Amino acid sequence: MRIVCPFCGERELGEFTYLGDAKPQRPAADAGEDAIYDYVYLRDNIAGPMSEHWYHGGGCRAWLKVTRNTLTHEISSVEPAAGAGAAKVGA
């Protein structure tokens, strides 16, 4: 499998580390235990396109949002995480 890193270009799978579903958002500090529990543990087992977090540890160390079809491994989009690179969100 190959992933096109927005910073480095097309790179081989071995440079990346998989984390998992990129959908869950970390709840606010006061969201309560149930919300955090869902965030930590609840995951959909998606057959088809799935938004995932990948880490380019063998390259630029950017966290990426990769949309990958879990049935075919086809990658339809790769975006940097909001805080990837030198830019600060909102700056």
Added chain:
Amino acid sequence: MAGDQANRLNNGGLIDRSAALNFRFDGKTFSGFKGDTLASALVANGVKLVGRSFKYHRPRGILTAGSEEPNALVELRSGARREANTKATTAELYEGLEAASQNRWPSLNFDVMSVNQLLAPIFVAGFYYKTFMWPAKFWEAIYEPAIRRAAGLGRAAQVSDPDHYDKAWAHCDVVIAGSGPAGLAAALAAARCGARVILCEEDFVLGGRLLADAGTIDGLHAAEWVARAVAELEAMPDVRIMTRTTLFGVYDGGTYGAIERVNDHLPVPPEHQVRQRLWRIVAKRCVVAAGAIERPIVFAGNDTPGVMMASAMRSYISRYAATPSRRIALFTNNEDGWRTAETAIAAGLQVAAVIDARPDVSPAHRSLASKGGFPVLHGSVSGVDGGKVGVRKISVLLTGGARAEVEADGLAVSGGWNPAVGLTSYHRGRPKWRDDIAAFVPDGAPPGIVAAGAANGAFSLGACLREGFEAGAAAARDAGRSGNTGSTPLANDEAFSLTPLWHVKGKGKAFVDQQHDVTASDIELAQREGFESVEHLKRYTTLGMATDQGKTSNVAGLAIMAAVTGKSIPETGTTIYRPPYVPVAIGAFAGHHRDENFHATRLTPSHHWAAEQGAVFVDTGLWKRAQWYPRAGEKDWLESVTREVKAVRSGVGFCDVSTLGKIDVHGPDAGAFLDRVYINTFSNLAVGKARYGLMLREDGIVYDDGTTSRLAEDHYFLTTTTAKAGLVMQHLEFCRQVLFPELDVQLTSVSDQWAQFSIAGPKTRDLLKEIVDPAEDLSNEGFPFMGAREVNLRGGLTARLFRISFSGEMAFEISVPARYGEATARNLMIAGKAFGVTPYGTEALGVMRIEKGHVAGPELSGTTTAADLGLGKMMSTKKDFIGRVMAGREALVAPNRQVVVGIKPVDKTRRLRSGAHIIPKGETPGPDNDQGYVTSVCFSPVLDQWIGLGLVERGRERIGEIVRAHDPLRGEDYDVELCNSVFYDPDGGRQRG
């Protein structure tokens, strides 16, 4: 020596008669020529019997002339280079080649285990499962070893492979599998467009079937056309032709696996060269021109030596000028098979008869028969007589029911052709059935791949060239190349006519899968017993599960299953295709990553100095760390370690701690960022101070710990444990980029940039004064406990100094740029000589941390909370941080959790062992009253006894209680006392002094 080669033709063939090569097979010396395979050289020498079969030990000969060979498997080479199950049909001949037949004892001609043939009626499909059911414990002890001795193939070398294997990457526009007419045409078209082309050919000569089945292309003899095409390709700068290279797998994203047999054609690879190279080829497009495999017809005795695929017989005669037989019979159900009769006659061999299963034979072939003086029999072969000496007599069942016999010493068989659909099916693709050629062809292909020529079911030479050329041009276009392709190579389209025939009923064993000894009746039995699905059929009978992956047997097997179930072949379906297409040595996948190079080795900055000191090293992840520094006269590690600890506690010592992960945290929001990832607060840490920090996972369990120092308002320096260095960096980057992108902060891994030494002991300041600029104030007031700042060293180097202590002694850690690490170690030795400075290793480091009750890896086990470690009070209640909410879950704050506590044996002479379970006094050991276990132990020189830390239920409330340390693994059971985990200097006066 050529005189030995009785079955060699005097003329023709792609062999070099001026280069004779001697080789040995089963201890006998033979000769062949350069250009031979082991199989063709054996054919030239009249060797028909080359092996014994897997299960029944039946005599077997050579069936094919390619990588689909099921029978002619040998042990190639000897000693450490012995390679089992090597196909004689693809092994290139070299001077001095040694090969031995397999699965026979004591010899190939007289094989004791061939009595298995007499037991054949009971060795049916599923025999082992049915027979050796019970008693269960007999399976491993008795049945399996006995079966494995009797059944099987070659023997592994049993010693380490002395050769090297390499791994390499290649990138191109178009990769082409196969260099037959379709592959060469594809390469020409793509390369003329300007595409970067890699052409992979498994053989050592380019041309594919053109090497044996000549023809006319663009008015040239096929061999001339091949030479011209190859010359054109070789002249182009962006074409790479790789012979001896099999494209074996298709992976995601246009990545292809290929194995290059760089030096398998030599006895020993030349110095500094590899035996094989594993390629990962990244290509925008792939043309599969892998050709087709001729398929057998299943009949009784079809495994007799001398029965050979018709196309293979042509290959031996035309390409190798070696004649498998003198008097040949041909059994075909299609037009193509007749070519073997033509080739045989042209070579001056006798054709005994052609048995054609089709109702009609073309007038051209009728006149060939009358010219050659042989009969054409309409019907099928129903049996073969011959045994281990090879084919003698062939029984024919004529259309209409009459019987005939043909005397011949060889039988060529053609049941039609199966396109090689492996590469196009590796992404779970299922090929589709084509009635007109009675074969499976690719039904589409993975993205970027297209099949062309025979691999796509186009069997005529003209069609192969056209399809290949079109596919090559299209592939180049899709890859963004748009040059002029020139004109398509032209050749005639031979007539195609085939009447499907899979199995001829007859008396005797009729083999479908010759490598695994699966017969037609095994398939019928599997159906009777309910294993009808092809996936069940495969596993129940082991059809197609041998090293040839059923290249000559799968389709016949499922055709027979289709016949007995009354279904059509496409309804019956195929099993799933999986790479690799040919067996690939594990050594090639490993490449250079073996033995000491299995993984990278990281050396600490002071490694070479430590080695000079005679340090014993221990592997810690990728690192080699000095474990202790033995001195002359010390009888064991314990004596060395005890000496090192005492020297530190009474004087001064130092230890390389550079393996800790080190991260620079920069930016105006650095403090706020650390507040969110640590349970305690860092934004209020004063510049010039260090603080111990603990981080949790989001589920509330402790993740890592370390000290973090504030070097400037917007600059923190963070350390991690050695084991988690990379993971913490990844975690922190996740927090920064994904969770908290609004914070203005940047992280830089500086683990490799700094050499760091811990200098500990009451004389630490005396030693430091020798290397630090005298202007620096190291007094307790000028550099208090937990101070951290840059200092100048004597000689001008700037270092970072941290007054932190892991040992419990007055201590500093000093950081210098990594390239000064070794010099710093040497300087500390020189400067510390007057104070008796002692280098200490990780063992002494561990002893002192246990004496001080500090937690480390064994306690940060991925199951413990901050409170379990006695660090619960560090959890800030004034802010949010990773893991805060989940750490508050009921079970994680339960009062009966196992928490860190000190442990010491009641008998002070007793050795404490980690892993021992803690059981209350008077209870029977068992899971119900297991209250925890010993996590870390050491011999404490201070207390003069073994001590340890453990995780024990309510441990801190039970100080002073005597419990049992129960250690069934070592057969030990003894009383221990639960105690304060800080064994040494509990009020911490020494480290603050």
